[in-house]
Amino acid sequence: xxxxxxxxxxxxxxxxxxxxxxxxxxxxxxxxxxxxxxxxxxxxxxxxxxxxxxxxxxxxxxxxxxxxxxxxxxxxxxxxxxxxxxxxxxxxxxxxxxxxxxxxxxxxxxxxxxxxxxxxxxxxxxxxxxxxxxxxxxxxxxxxxxxxxxxxxxxxxxxxxxxxxxxxxxxxxxxxxxxxxxxxxxxxxxxxxxxxxxxxxxxxxxxxxxxxxxxxxxxxxxxxxxxxxxxxxxxxxxxxxxxxxxxxxxxxxxxxxxxxxxxxxxxxxxxxxxxxxxxxxxxxxxxxxxxxxxxxxxxxxxxxxxxxxxxxxxxxxxxxxxxxxxxxxxxxxxxxxxxxxxxxxxxxxxxxxxxxxxxxxxxxxxxxxxxxxxxxxxxxxxxxxxxxxxxxxxxxxxxxxxxxxxxxxxxxxxxxxxxxxxxxxxxxxxxxxxxxxxxxx
Amino acid sequence: xxxxxxxxxxxxxxxxxxxxxxxxxxxxxxxxxxxxxxxxxxxxxxxxxxxxxxxxxxxxxxxxxxxxxxxxxxxxxxxxxxxxxxxxxxxxxxxxxxxxxxxxxxxxxxxxxxxxxxxxxxxxxxxxxxxxxxxxxxxxxxxxxxxxxxxxxxxxxxxxxxxxxxxxxxxxxxxxxxxxxxxxxxxxxxxxxxxxxxxxxxxxxxxxxxxxxxxxxxxxxxxxxxxxxxxxxxxxxxxxxxxxxxxxxxxxx
Numbered sequence: 153x154x155x156x157x158x159x160x161x162x163x164x165x166x167x168x169x170x171x172x173x174x175x176x177x178x179x180x181x182x183x184x185x186x187x188x189x190x191x192x193x194x195x196x197x198x199x200x201x202x203x204x205x206x207x208x209x210x211x212x213x214x215x216x217x218x219x220x221x222x223x224x225x226x227x228x229x230x231x232x233x234x235x236x237x238x239x240x241x242x243x244x245x246x247x248x249x250x251x252x253x254x255x256x257x258x259x260x261x262x263x264x265x266x267x268x269x270x271x272x273x274x275x276x277x278x279x280x281x282x283x284x285x286x287x288x289x290x291x292x293x294x295x296x297x298x299x300x301x302x303x304x305x306x307x308x309x310x311x312x313x314x315x316x317x318x319x320x321x322x323x324x325x326x327x328x329x330x331x332x333x334x335x336x337x338x339x340x341x342x343x344x345x346x347x348x349x350x351x352x353x354x355x356x357x358x359x360x361x362x363x364x365x366x367x368x369x370x371x372x373x374x375x376x377x378x379x380x381x382x383x384x385x386x387x388x389x390x391x392x393x394x395x396x397x398x399x400x401x402x403x404x405x406x407x408x409x410x411x412x413x414x415x416x417x418x419x420x421x422x423x424x425x426x427x428x429x430x431x432x433x434x435x436x437x438x439x440x441x442x443x444x445x446x447x448x449x450x451x452x453x454x455x456x457x458x459x460x461x462x463x464x465x466x467x468x469x470x471x472x473x474x475x476x477x478x479x480x481x482x483x484x485x486x487x488x489x490x491x492x493x494x495x496x497x498x499x500x501x502x503x504x505x506x507x508x509x510x511x512x513x514x515x516x517x518x519x520x521x522x523x524x525x526x527x528x529x530x531x532x533x534x535x536x537x538x539x540x541x542x543x544x545x546x547x548x549x550x551x552x553x554x555x556x557x558x559x560x561x562x563x564x565x566x567x568x569x570x571x572x573x574x575x576x577x578x579x580x581x582x583x584x585x586x587x588x589x590x591x592x593x
Numbered sequence: 594x595x596x597x598x599x600x601x602x603x604x605x606x607x608x609x610x611x612x613x614x615x616x617x618x619x620x621x622x623x624x625x626x627x628x629x630x631x632x633x634x635x636x637x638x639x640x641x642x643x644x645x646x647x648x649x650x651x652x653x654x655x656x657x658x659x660x661x662x663x664x665x666x667x668x669x670x671x672x673x674x675x676x677x678x679x680x681x682x683x684x685x686x687x688x689x690x691x692x693x694x695x696x697x698x699x700x701x702x703x704x705x706x707x708x709x710x711x712x713x714x715x716x717x718x719x720x721x722x723x724x725x726x727x728x729x730x731x732x733x734x735x736x737x738x739x740x741x742x743x744x745x746x747x748x749x750x751x752x753x754x755x756x757x758x759x760x761x762x763x764x765x766x767x768x769x770x771x772x773x774x775x776x777x778x779x780x781x782x783x784x785x786x787x788x789x790x791x792x793x794x795x796x797x798x799x800x801x802x803x804x805x806x807x808x809x810x811x812x813x814x815x816x817x818x819x820x821x822x823x824x825x826x827x828x829x830x831x832x833x834x835x836x837x838x839x840x841x842x843x844x845x846x
Contacts (some may be wrong), residue, residue, distance in 0.1 A: 540680070543641050543642070543677075544751060544755065552693065561687055
């Protein structure tokens, strides 16, 4: 992609021609209309500025000042992937390196589940029918960009009445590169009626250089389906990460999403759970542990469109250094959505005087029989609890670790997939020790 | 064992303790009584090393060492224990983990072997009986959702596990019903031995029927204004604190 330095290249016709050129290099051109519409939306939207409501408190200049080149394919040995896999997870593994599908790492796929590289299945009716329907390009510039330039990613279709017992793990990894690169991972997951799927997405980088991952995941949980998602962001120290996660829930379906942001210089997560079926239930939880000058923006929307839908949302963050977190959580209850039961909470611990959090819970309610609660806290580590532990002989550093860990465990403990939970637990321990050591030093 | 000399301490620049002198020997039980706001709890917190309190004058020698120079955890390692007036809730940390971590922290600092989970279970079951607590407490977050009585029994449970030489009980009797009071007192008495010392900070005489002190000290406005034996506590029970206040006021004129 180009940057603001070269404004002359930022003309609509140029963008359109890029997309055409990009598309001609692909197998199928069946997404032409979608891509053209997306790039037209991008041209209209432009890169976000701080004048945009959704980016108000963020300066996305790091994303636009850099000239990003499309990332080139690279092959990685299994050993190089190891730090980003879950040792005990007996799952279906798919790996994407620099945005390119790396089929050599794909494990056996059981029956009842259709898994493919998205670029190979553009023409499938299910893909045509659903791709880009949830992740609208009309108001999100980076989603528009992803849609115009998407290529690889996973397409998953779980057939009706099939419970896939093996979790699917998708790893998107960006290798070190001197030239800043960009990739646009794109995933489409359809859990058909009365099916069950457990999905783990990991985004990681191996280098210390700047790169940009601009991911979009669309999930459709049809009636009575059950989908559990875990997302782990372990981008490199200069990695930029924008991710749009859109889920649509059918009647009596349930979806859980657990998001862990540990890496990256700039991370922007959009998470939207759209409860379109009566009695559907969405759980959206997140955890972030930041240090240095990391910036993480979590922007969530829980859309209650039908009656009798419970939703649960808990985001927790630990911030050290001069890191910055923004949480904007909106619960939107449509007029029709009587008996909504929505809970939202954002809690933060600041470990340093220079760390900052902005939290903005929002309720927009049009129904009258509704139970909604929300809250936010920002504070320091509880000095009294620290003293209590110390007074029992536990050294201060360990006492701090115990308290931070207990705070994080509230989210980690909700991850039901044991091998992922235990690996996450180790990662977060290491991370917390690192953050605390830096701030104490 | 413990010698407090001319201790001045306060919080945020306001002095609360205006020169405390107190000597406690092994094998002794001292009660510190006094009305609310007299500085009893401040003294307890200062002895345990709460950072919010600063010592401006005086010294505290514990077993020949400068107690004030030690971090709170070092004090615990050296055998000092404070039963908190308001035990702190720690969500997400279960009692078993907390107790074992504390015990092993002490053992590690003393170059002793750590207790493994199985040995710990044997040990803790024994101690739970002492405070008549159910094993299910071990799985609950520390103090979270505990009743007042449960919190205080949990304090004594910690004392039983950590086996301090100097125990300071800060209003452990407040908010307890007769049963809980009996359990707490029984626990303290059982844990007591001639090589140990106990300081009982209390507003009421009630607890002292069960934990019988060798000495009773009355604190008023940050000073110990009167000391005596256990009959002093009974006198306070009968007459309240006013007569001491008056007497003290007359004395200082």
